[in-house]
Amino acid sequence: MSTSELPITGELVMKTIAMPADTNANGDIFGGWVLSQMDLGGGIVAKAHSSTGRAVTVSIDSMAFINPVKVGDVVSCFAQLIHRGRTSMKIQIETWTYSYISKESKHVTHGIFTYVAIDENGKPCQLTNDEK
Numbered sequence: 316m317s318t319s320e321l322p323i324t325g326e327l328v329m330k331t332i333a334m335p336a337d338t339n340a341n342g343d344i345f346g347g348w349v350l351s352q353m354d355l356g357g358g359i360v361a362k363a364h365s366s367t368g369r370a371v372t373v374s375i376d377s378m379a380f381i382n383p384v385k386v387g388d389v390v391s392c393f394a395q396l397i398h399r400g401r402t403s404m405k406i407q408i409e410t411w412t413y414s415y416i417s418k419e420s421k422h423v424t425h426g427i428f429t430y431v432a433i434d435e436n437g438k439p440c441q442l443t444n445d446e447k
């Protein structure tokens with residue numbers, strides 16, 4: 316199934332393969348690794364909206380792990396800006412997996428991450444004027 320046929324929200328910001336080095340004690344992929352992929356992907360969107368091109372993660376408002384990620388799954392993160400503040404932005408991020416073995420796509424996580432645009436001194440700064 317192509318991603319265009321899935322009920323996905325947002326743009327593709329990260330695509331990688333889950334590797335054995337990232338497993339937990341159950342043999343599935345460690346939740347922290349998935350979270351890290353989401354944070355990196357959301358950070359790309361946040362940078363695009365920062366007037367300096369710099370942004371940091373300040374909080375994760377909600378996070379749900381829905382299905383386990385298996386070694387060898389293709390892991391894709393999709394992100395959408397859902398709120399612009401003065402210096403902060405909320406980005407909704409969801410993760411889907413695709414298995415070339417089972418030919419199945421699964422929605423595995425979703426969360427809302429808040430990023431803050433920062434200047435070269437690490438202080439909050441304005442977002443771009445661009446409303447997109």
Ligand SMILES: CC(C)(COP(=O)(O)OP(=O)(O)OC[C@H]1O[C@@H](n2cnc3c(N)ncnc32)[C@H](O)[C@@H]1OP(=O)(O)O)[C@@H](O)C(=O)NCCC(=O)NCCS
Pocket residue numbers: 371372373374399400401402403404429431433437438439
């Ligand atoms: C992000 C950071 C620069 C904000 O500094 P600050 O002095 O708290 O800034 P302010 O109080 O002026 O808040 C700036 C914006 O962040 C928002 N904000 C601050 N803390 C927040 C929190 N915990 N959750 C959500 N938003 C938050 C404010 O609402 C404000 O938004 P607005 O400008 O859109 O209205 C600072 O907290 C920081 O450097 N944190 C560490 C970030 C980091 O290293 N992340 C990597 C993970 S280890």
